[in-house]
Amino acid sequence: MANKAALFNYILRLADTNLVLGHRLSEWSGHAPYLEEDIALTNIALDLIGQANSLLIYAAKVEGKGRTEDDLAYMRNEREYYNSLLSEQPNGDFAQTIVRQFLSDNFDVLLYESLSKSTDETLAALAAKGLKEATYHLRHSRAWVERLGDGTEESHNRTQNALNQLWRFTADMFAMNPDDKDLVKAGIATDLEKMQPTWLKNVEQIFVKANLTIPANAWQQSGSREAKHSELLGFLLAEMQHLHRTYPEAKW
Amino acid sequence: MVDPLEIKRILSVIPDPEIPVISIEELGILRDVRVEGEQITIDITPTYSGCPAMKVIEQDIVSLLHEKGMDKVKVNLIYSPAWTTDWITEGAKEKLRKYGIAPPEKSTVDKGTLTGKPKNLSCPRCGSKHVEMVSQFGSTACKALYKCLDCKEPFDYFKCI
Numbered sequence: 001m002a003n004k005a006a007l008f009n010y011i012l013r014l015a016d017t018n019l020v021l022g023h024r025l026s027e028w029s030g031h032a033p034y035l036e037e038d039i040a041l042t043n044i045a046l047d048l049i050g051q052a053n054s055l056l057i058y059a060a061k062v063e064g065k066g067r068t069e070d071d072l073a074y075m076r077n078e079r080e081y082y083n084s085l086l087s088e089q090p091n092g093d094f095a096q097t098i099v100r101q102f103l104s105d106n107f108d109v110l111l112y113e114s115l116s117k118s119t120d121e122t123l124a125a126l127a128a129k130g131l132k133e134a135t136y137h138l139r140h141s142r143a144w145v146e147r148l149g150d151g152t153e154e155s156h157n158r159t160q161n162a163l164n165q166l167w168r169f170t171a172d173m174f175a176m177n178p179d180d181k182d183l184v185k186a187g188i189a190t191d192l193e194k195m196q197p198t199w200l201k202n203v204e205q206i207f208v209k210a211n212l213t214i215p216a217n218a219w220q221q222s223g224s225r226e227a228k229h230s231e232l233l234g235f236l237l238a239e240m241q242h243l244h245r246t247y248p249e250a251k252w
Numbered sequence: 253m254v255d256p257l258e259i260k261r262i263l264s265v266i267p268d269p270e271i272p273v274i275s276i277e278e279l280g281i282l283r284d285v286r287v288e289g290e291q292i293t294i295d296i297t298p299t300y301s302g303c304p305a306m307k308v309i310e311q312d313i314v315s316l317l318h319e320k321g322m323d324k325v326k327v328n329l330i331y332s333p334a335w336t337t338d339w340i341t342e343g344a345k346e347k348l349r350k351y352g353i354a355p356p357e358k359s360t361v362d363k364g365t366l367t368g369k370p371k372n373l374s375c376p377r378c379g380s381k382h383v384e385m386v387s388q389f390g391s392t393a394c395k396a397l398y399k400c401l402d403c404k405e406p407f408d409y410f411k412c413i
Contacts, residue, residue: 036386040389046300046393047301048302050301050302051301054301054331124332125332129301130301133301136388136411140389
């Protein structure tokens with residue numbers, strides 16, 4: 001039996017990353033370049049927030065202190081959020097949103113493939129479900145990376161620029177806690193360090209095809225495992241949590 | 253004690269809130285009904301993780317059974333096994349087609365579904381196979397947007413997962 005606190009934290013990391021990225025994508029609602037893309041980005045947002053919801057329900061159950069999924073989503077501050085640094089990066093231009101999504105979708109597909117074999121039945125079930133969605137999301141973001149990277153001079157420059165901006169947050173996705181070793185040993189969690197080379201190979205393959213270059217020797221920013229974030233997350237949470245905190249008893 | 257099959261029969265009339273021509277049973281969302289004394293437990297599973305219809309479906313189930321005098325009803329959301337379009341019944345696929353939604357193709361392992369070019373997809377209005385994908389994402393999480401190059405009508409395709 002793995003440490004309950006470690007498992008709780010592990011589920012929060014998965015949930016928070018989905019929730020924050022889902023919220024970011026939802027900011028495109030009504031603003032995307034054209035209608036079909038608006039629908040696509042918000043569809044993906046919905047899937048991610050749905051995944052976060054199921055994970056937070058499970059996290060609340062594991063914690064066993066009577067908190068609900070809404071308490072976890074709306075009543076924690078940024079120093080209690082464990083989402084990846086990549087997920088909180090701003091939408092920027094369309095290229096930045098797409099590159100962020102592409103890096104993240106590749107990660108999710110590998111993570112869910114592995115977690116669907118987890119010895120934790122709930123995580124395995126949620127991962128199997130999430131894998132179908134992530135595979136579909138990846139098809140979308142990959143098509144855009146190829147099209148933008150290998151498109152016009154303008155689209156290429158913007159996409160390369162996005163990759164230069166975002167690459168520094170990629171190592172943070174694979175950071176592990178000391179407790180993770182026990183979770184991995186128990187067959188519950190995924191060994192992210194082992195997953196990283198496959199992820200790198202997968203994204204590199206598409207970047208080459210799209211005429212894009214991964215920045216060499218880039219500084220890597222870390223911190224999400226200790227719930228250390230950029231100031232961006234605070235603004236995001238302020239908007240996301242405002243209504244719930246103002247009317248805590250409100251019911252739909 | 254009420255027969256679980258009887259409850260399943262009662263629930264089989266509940267339509268999917270977003271595609272009201274087919275029922276939650278035909279769609280494969282209604283997974284199991286169990287009865288222990290007065291307590292009735294219903295298992296449902298979402299098509300997509302973020303499917304906003306699940307709350308409505310849960311309320312529909314509870315209120316319909318309350319009307320029939322069954323008060324102790326619990327609705328469970330289950331995730332395993334993950335929902336697949338393979339669970340949609342043949343009869344329901346025909347209803348979808350008549351409603352203007354191209355039904356999912358049979359096998360989810362069909363490679364064509366991965367490249368976005370399902371092999372036997374035809375326009376639900378004129379039957380032409382001369383169709384083109386407009387967007388991978390449609391009006392709801394479970395659909396993609398296509399158009400027919402012969403009759404020129406846009407239509408939804410229930411994507412295979």
